């Protein structure tokens with residue numbers, strides 16, 4: 001293996017400053033695109049991963065007819081069903097919960113109905129032994145998640161909520177007429193949790209009852225009905241008696257619009273989800289973690305395609321300019337190659353030297369491209385940080401990989417011209433002198 | 434005396450087209466003894482350079498045998514040729530002999546690298562050689578900062594780097610003025626006298642050729658004397 005005079009390579013590049021610079025720019029443009037797109041994809045992938053953790057950490061049950069995307073929430077999930085699901089093989093725990101829209105519907109302002117995932121209150125049963133498997137790993141941007149023992153009036157919010165409502169940490173905010181304190185804001189996940197307000201289940205139930213005239217009156221009747229003794233009840237007409245019986249049976253704790261199911265350790269969550277699906281297909285819809293995970297993976301695959309596309313673009317733009325420059329350099333340096341060969345340089349040595357020169361050009365272009373990319377990313381991220389929507393992730397390992405990539409790109413593009421140089425007939429080179 | 438070069442019946446043909454065939458060498462015999470200073474003269478196109486390239490292992494004859502420093506080159510592979518070239522042969526060409534990006538010292542050291550010399554040794558020997566050709570004060574100059582005569586001195590120093598069996602100089606003074614030419618030839622003669630360095634020199638100048646050990650005259654690819 002020959003050690004090549006790096007100084008000679010740098011001097012050769014310096015002697016042709018203008019052309020070298022042009023080539024470096026050519027590569028830098030490609031590498032710049034690669035850096036920026038890659039950093040964006042890394043960020044998106046990370047966000048998506050956060051959402052995936054939440055979604056795949058539990059089996060979610062909703063009453064038949066629920067359309068998650070359109071936000072048609074509100075149908076009730078009977079407590080009986082939840083209790084029965086609890087008995088299904090492999091199920092560890094089931095908890096009821098309430099999902100309801102954050103804002104009171106405003107029929108006068110249809111614009112308030114937005115596309116995508118609507119702002120949702122997620123009632124969390126903090127006392128249950130049910131655990132979303134990846135719950136603790138949800139990343140918080142600020143503050144913390146609500147937990148058992150917290151007062152009823154604290155909430156944690158998703159990043160989209162924080163952005164849209166301009167709610168900040170420690171803010172006192174009004175939701176459906178009640179005041180809550182924001183104690184945590186989640187990292188962006190590019191999925192459901194971004195539009196969630198995490199609230200204690202008790203508070204959510206109260207808001208839910210408030211929003212539903214039927215339940216509201218039932219609750220009011222219940223207080224009165226409780227004071228009616230069995231003997232008094234027996235003396236009432238049947239219709240009235242039924243109504244009071246219904247009011248007496250009403251329990252706030254039984255109110256659920258959705259259920260979360262966790263599975264026992266070592267059990268395949270997909271099997272559990274399928275079992276629930278089979279047994280309760282007329283009553284509920286089941287969102288299985290694996291299916292949801294696969295959907296999300298499809299989205300990440302898209303992101304990775306973006307990275308790959310960026311890399312290919314960089315490869316194309318960069319290598320053409322390297323190949324062009326190297327061919328020019330080599331035809332200019334025919335004489336030099338002839339001299340070196342007459343001094344006893346092997347073909348290998350000549351080829352290596354030119355490939356290395358191309359590699360140096362690649363690396364310089366890479367450094368420039370990465371430099372400009374990082375600069376842009378930092379500026380953008382700082383700007384976006386104010387709105388809480390940074391879209392780039394600066395990852396040192398990735399940047400290093402890009403730099404190595406640009407070196408390899410230079411070498412690869414330089415190989416053909418380098419071999420051409422090495423194979424040059426010395427006589428021809430010398431006779432041209 | 435030992436022969437550094439033993440060539441017999443060397444032929445080289447260039448086929449330009451079916452009808453146009455150039456016999457660049459048409460059966461050349463030549464022996465060069467160790468320590469000799471041999472001059473080759475002859476008109477342009479007589480095959481002098483072709484002969485030098487074959488001796489320098491840069492080209493192969495179509496016919497004939499060649500022994501350099503006791504090694505038969507008949508079935509030499511390209512892969513071995515460059516190593517032998519680095520160790521046995523020193524070249525000085527007509528002009529623009531040096532690598533522009535490298536200083537005088539680095540140009541000389543480069544030959545040491547290809548000759549397999551150790552890094553530490555290279556610099557020391559290169560400086561010695563620069564002293565020998567009287568250019569130690571210019572060792573960090575680039576070729577374009579040196580005169581034509583100085584460049585050829587560096588080229589001669591570089592040719593000496595690996596202590597070659599022979600130095601092949603193909604019209605080394607072709608682009609120099611008369612005075613400088615004579616200085617360069619005198620340097621080579623001095624190296625021949627004092628260090629017994631074997632030289633094979635191609636020249637147009639009969640003055641230069643006159644006091645050489647041997648004069649070989651070429652015409653139409655053949656030796657005429």
Ligand SMILES: Nc1ncnc2c1ncn2[C@@H]1O[C@H](COP(=O)(O)OP(=O)(O)O)[C@@H](O)[C@H]1O
Nearest residue numbers: 447455456457476477478479480481482483484
């Ligand atoms: N690569 C080549 N292709 C065709 N003809 C060549 C080539 N090299 C040399 N010749 C011819 O061979 C003959 C000898 O050339 P050369 O050895 O350079 O002569 P000299 O050095 O004596 O001037 C000339 O007629 C020249 O035109």
Ligand SMILES: [Mg+2]
Nearest residue numbers: 481482483603
């Ligand atoms: Mg010639």
